[in-house]
Amino acid sequence: MIKFYSSHCSKCKMLEEEIKKRNIDFELIDDEDTYLPIAREHSIMSMPFADIDGKIVNTVALQKYIIKGGF
Secondary structure, three states, X not given: OEEEEOOOOXXXXXXXXXXXXXXXXXXXXXXXXXXXXXXXXXXXXXXXXXXXOOEEEOHHHHHHHHHHOOO
């Protein structure tokens, strides 16, 4: 399952729709108090990002994962 960290920006909405369209199991996390410390710890500078099987990935890696169906 993907933990999908979202601020509900346009990129977040687009990728969330792609995840839904591809029937990928995910948990939406949109609480700033939850995702900001994780973003800082992993030097994530843009939204959305995700935790995929314990690996924190940025927007670009997340998009590739969704489109390709894996890494």
